[in-house]
Amino acid sequence: MALWRCDLRVSWRSQLISLGIYGAVMLLILLAPWPPGYWPAWITLLLLMLFECIRSQRRITARTGEVILLDERRLIWRGQEWQLKHPVWMISHGALLSLRREKRKGGLAQAMRSSRHRLWLASDSMSVEEWRRLRQILLNCRPPNPKEQG
Known part of the structure; x- marks a missing residue:
């Protein structure tokens, strides 16, 4: 969900x-x-x-399209599942997410694409209600476990 x-x-x-x-x-x-x-x-x-x-x-x-936050540490963006690897850097007008793509079999083309991205979610790229809800979720998010990052 x-x-x-x-x-x-x-x-x-x-x-x-x-x-x-x-x-x-x-x-x-x-x-x-x-x-x-x-x-x-x-x-x-x-x-x-x-x-x-x-x-x-x-x-x-290019930073448009559907983003789905599955839980505190995972999201779907560009049709792929990503993990939040570092604490979210947030200001009043946006949030910077450091993402790492989940390992999946996808051939050479998938392997050649970068598995890390920094996604800037600006507050004016979504509605006010969506931005408030995202801020609330991210501010209450637990920090990543160092053992999970390895």
Whole structure:
């Protein structure tokens, strides 16, 4: 039985914060006093920041879909079962979950995917009631047993 279930939406707050940070770094690169002849360096840095900004936006957009909290330490996300491996880091606008995927037979493609993820659940990616319920569950969650983490 599920303790909590939610269909996550895109977090606009996370997207705006990410855009603001990358925009500020790009502005610093543009306004920094570069010596003459260093234009390839600052163009390269600017392009790297731009591509990283796009990658960040895609990652934020990919954190959508159904999440089901089965018990205090397990959840289903992206159709796979995950375990919470570290205490949840929580602020008033979100929670960071450190996840490890359960070992399952799935062939080479399954083995090549990372078995660890950090999932940021932003409060604006769900309804107020869902966020309150999740916070209540996670704040009352017992810390992981060190023997289970091995």
